[in-house]
Amino acid sequence: MTKLNRIVVVGASLAGLRAIQALRAENFAGDITLIGAENHAPYNRPPLSKSVLDGDDDITLPGAELLDSDWLRGRRATALSTVDRAVVLDDGSDVRFDGLVIATGARPRGFTTPPGGVHSLRTVDDALALRAELAAGPSHLTVIGGGFVGSEVASTARRQGIAVTLIDAGIHPMAATVGERAARWLARHHERHGVELVSGVRASGFDGESRVTAVRLNNGSAIPTSLVVAGTGVEPNTDWLRESGLKLDNGVVCTSSLFAAGESAIVAAGDVARWSHPLYGGALVRVEHWANANEQGAVAARNLLAGPEAAEDYSAVPSFATNVHGARIQIAGLPALGDAERVLIDDPAEDRLVVAFTARDVIVGAVAVNAPKELIRLKRAISARAAAAEIAA
């Protein structure tokens, strides 16, 4: 093991918390400092677009209660010096380290200076602000972007009886993530639940000064509305690393064992990490899913202690699950890497759909709707790099 006396973790959310828990589980005897920009204790984000909007306040992240005094809460890292091995904070002070975990996650890609009533959704404060607006009974909600967060908000709002329009730039929402067939199913599913879908257009701006009155579209039309949620994706929080010399390219570029490229005492984990995935021939991937941050935080911390020579590769199959209008949608692997998709189950009566994705005849991803057992089977096949012929329904 490399001798480390002081480890700094930047980002006090899921990946950062799991890193700290792993350091403790490994009996790391040195100092640990956690730096987190939010004022809240680490919490769970998935409920923010689901149960929290319905009034449930449980966003507990087990383990957060164990954080102690070496936690710089509400403090933002503004720069990193790899030469001095120091993280610079927003008050100008710095924190020295001999091991660093970068877990600064991602933030929404939003609109510059939108009028009131236009929301994005990343933090608990965002969710509480949106919840208050939904509770006030808006006449109409427009969701910009039909990714998972946008789809979940649309689903929650429909359940609350609110009229919803969902705008998406693709032919169908999420076609790039779940493939053509599952995206078509999702589009129909939204429509069956009363969501008005407007596809193949982009929001270009807003009408209304103090308060939004319409979303303007790039085809020249406008959608009158009284509330907007922008679910237009996220970008990794790497601004503070811009001058650090670390390799940045849609995230912190990392080796297969989560070390920042060219570094032996800096690791990254969670939404901010873009690592060389052993299962996909070393392709650089960045995954914005809970399970990834949950596992990577721990693996990155253990690897930091072990050093690059003894570190383990991070080769878990990416996985994601959500509920949209009552349907369980699960993804395993990376469907977007596929060059062909194959429908294994299409059962409209039971509302079940299973699609497998192959690249050069090897299974790389799967999407399942209301078919959890199939998803488990396909996840194993992805992990084993099974051939397309082995995955018949």
Ligand SMILES: Cc1cc2nc3c(=O)[nH]c(=O)nc-3n(C[C@H](O)[C@H](O)[C@H](O)COP(=O)(O)OP(=O)(O)OC[C@H]3O[C@@H](n4cnc5c(N)ncnc54)[C@H](O)[C@@H]3O)c2cc1C
């Ligand atoms: C509304 C919503 C719903 C979701 N639903 C699902 C779901 O159903 N299933 C699923 O798999 N995933 C879901 N996710 C994604 C999942 O929550 C993320 O993948 C996970 O939170 C990533 O954890 P992280 O620790 O890497 O980053 P984050 O949770 O983004 O945390 C990063 C932390 O670092 C802090 N930070 C950033 N920059 C700095 C800085 N310079 N200095 C100090 N601190 C900094 C941030 O304030 C933040 O607290 C959802 C996310 C959202 C927002």
